[in-house]
């Protein structure tokens with residue numbers, strides 16, 4: 001009763017496309033094939049395409065479109081891929097979208113604050129009395145105050161004092 005007839009590429013094609021249908025249904029569409037032979041052929045076909053289907057999943061580190069969920073190192077949660085953004089080069093972001101947004105915002109805020117601070121220090125003009133304090137010298141021509149002391153006296157950073165001294169030293173003498 002079992003006839004060993006070579007499977008044709010067209011038949012394999014049908015096998016491949018009907019994996020989710022009952023074997024009997026598929027057998028009915030393939031003359032001369034039984035549900036049992038369809039089941040067996042499915043195993044063979046599945047064996048052939050198995051590497052394609054499973055390789056991405058097993059090697060997935062946020063790289064595969066077969067991925068369905070993974071742990072976000074940012075919040076430590078095991079989340080479905082819907083919680084991640086796709087990378088432009090393919091695959092998924094390592095961190096979930098919420099964590100990405102949070103870190104990006106924190107980074108932007110921090111950068112803005114730093115820039116503001118730098119600009120503030122940099123462009124705030126020195127007053128005459130501040131310069132007098134910072135540039136004050138003793139009889140021997142040495143700074144009357146250490147950099148740190150001068151900075152504390154005028155409420156600026158040591159770097160700012162240093163900068164002012166370098167800038168105004170010659171102008172003052």
Ligand SMILES: [Zn+2]
Nearest residue numbers: 072075096099
């Ligand atoms: Zn996260």
